[in-house]
Amino acid sequence: MSDLHLKPIQPVDGAYNLPNYKAVYQEFSWNDVEKEFSWHQTGKVNMAYECIDRHVAEGYGDKIALHYVNGDEEQVFTFKDIQEKTDHLAAVLKKYGVKKGDIVFIFLPKGPECYLAMIAAIKLGAVAGPLFEAFMEEAVKDRIMDCEGRFLISDSELVKRVPRHELPSLETVFITEGPDKCRENEISLIKALEEVEPEKNSIEWLELDDRLNIHYTSGSTGKPKGIVHAHRAMIHQYQTGKWVLDIKEDDVYWCTAHPGWVTGTVYGIFAPWLNRATIVVNGGRFNADSWYSTIEKTGVTVWYSAPTAFRMLKAEGNEALEKYNLSSLRHILSVGEPLNPEVIVWGIETLGKRIHDTWWMTETGAQLIVNLPSEAIKPGSMGRPIPGIEVAVLDDNGIPLPNGQIGHLGIKASWPAIMREVWKNEEKYQSYFINGWYISGDLAVLDEDGYVFFQGRSDDMINSSGERIGPFEVESKLIEHEAVAEAGVIGKPDPVRGEIVKAFIVLKKGYTPSADLLENIRMFVKQKLAAHSAPREIEVLDELPKTKISGKILRRELKARETVKVEAR
Ligand code: WT7
Secondary structure, three states: OHHHHOOOEOOOOOOOOOOOHHHHHHHOOOHHHHOOOOHHHHOOEOHHHHHHHHHHHHHHOOOEEEEEEEOOEEEEEEHHHHHHHHHHHHHHHHHOOOOOOOEEEEEOOOOHHHHHHHHHHHHOOOEEEEOOOOEOHHHHHHHHHHOOOOEEEEOOOHHHHOOHHHOOOOOEEEEOOOHHHOOOOEEEHHHHHHHOOOOOOOOOOEOOOOEEEEEEEOOOOOOOEEEEEEOOHHHHHHHHHHHOOOOOOOOEEEEOOOOOOHHHHHHHHHHHHHOOOEEEEEOOOOOHHHHHHHHHHHOOOEEEEOHHHHHHHHHHOHHHHHOOOOOOOOEEEEEOOOOOHHHHHHHHHHHOOOEEEEEOOHHHOOOOEEOOOOOOEOOOOOEEEOOOOOEEEEOOOOOEOOOOOOEEEEEEOOOOOOOOEEOOOHHHHHOOEEOOEEEEEEEEEEOOOOOEEEEEEOOOOEEEOOEEEOHHHHHHHHOOOOOEEEEEEEEEEEOOOEEEEEEEEEEOOOOOOOHHHHHHHHHHHHHHOEHHHOOOEEEEOOOOOEOOOOOOEOHHHHHHHHHHHHHHO
């Protein structure tokens, strides 16, 4: 709460897309945005059209749409290039049976093919299901199995993590490379593109409520849930791209997230392309030099990343920073986890810019609470609701609490980008709502100016480096290990990653704890689920704290132990 007393940081004067927040908040209606889209005139809806083809039709075909950088490799695509390539790819997908409503999983590294595959699938009215490139076998299997995905676009490396024999629904697998890289029953896209004539106007016209994409996300219980968004989300995504990302004609925009995370899709593809921005895509892993050099090389003006990334850059010190000219940057944003005031101070001291925190969730489909470039930032606050959005801090019964009190962060339902459904789980979908409020699962405090201060989660969900990790998923994997009898998993506070995954385990009889055994257990989770889900710490206990009646593991108690240890330091 001490954060509430930090001094506000005033905006720098400039021509921003939303200069008068308070006035617009009073009068704004989402209906006003609809006239920005071609479907407002034509009645023909498709996100891919609004992102790409429309700009070509309006004379921007030669503008750079995508600038890819990976080490020394660079590739540049104009809007016309993307239009042609996605039309051609769509023709191939169509030939192999992809049609409206089919789920097309896309399991590719962060590179042009991933972005082309997303747009091509959406052109056909299919539901794009991007998977994070670090997912391992079980994580991939759970997702494809849950929604019975029929199609997959992958490459010869990542496809090795797709257990096809366990996925009867998965009929067709495309590989982005040549036939020499394909195994039996895999279709080479290079070959198929040679064989299939490019098709113009591959677009399937849809309704605003037709499905657009599916992102799996974790909660504190059960396996990840499939959050489905509809084409209608573009109204909200376009508008936040304009107001919050503040995109203008000459901007070069870089979102560092992979499309497998909702940020990488919504603010890595849709919002910037709806606003006709040039997007930067960087391949390869995080590394301060390559990140700074990407900014310099491509002339990034607007940059959207996450607190852990900023903290890692901060930890690298000024040596890396000083080698590069980052003067192109004009607007920096953050999302996914609490942005600590020290990071904001670092941004001002080293980059000479404020970092603008934003808040939203996979389920909300777009930003809801933000810091605008034209408004004061209160360090420690996620900002205020955008026009069109009403927030409140609620008690357990869904009744708004006075300012200054901690409660559940609720959003007045509904808004254009909100999830359309949770895949085949109406009960779960309904469980988000109470008294007409969407309950986020976050705890928050509101101040007298309407600024929202994040206070943690009301459940056991873990947020490590901005990645949402369900403890249940990790616990289930741990107890599959031959030596593990019981497991309780929590997020342990960490200065760089926000939280790290920490597991408490009870070993089966006959096993004794050793560094080797614990490393073996950690690798077991890493190789089956994903690196970010693997516990960075494992502690062996004789027994786990449990509820007396139902015998459920008390994660809260495990968490309390860690929090006390950190505070005692
Ligand atoms: C959860 C949602 C779609 C955004 C990326 C994460 C946490 C998100 C912030 C923020 C503190 C934040 C919340 C939220 N979170 N933004 N600015 N400050 N916490 O999406 O994976 O669906 O996770 O991330 O706890 O509920 P997600």
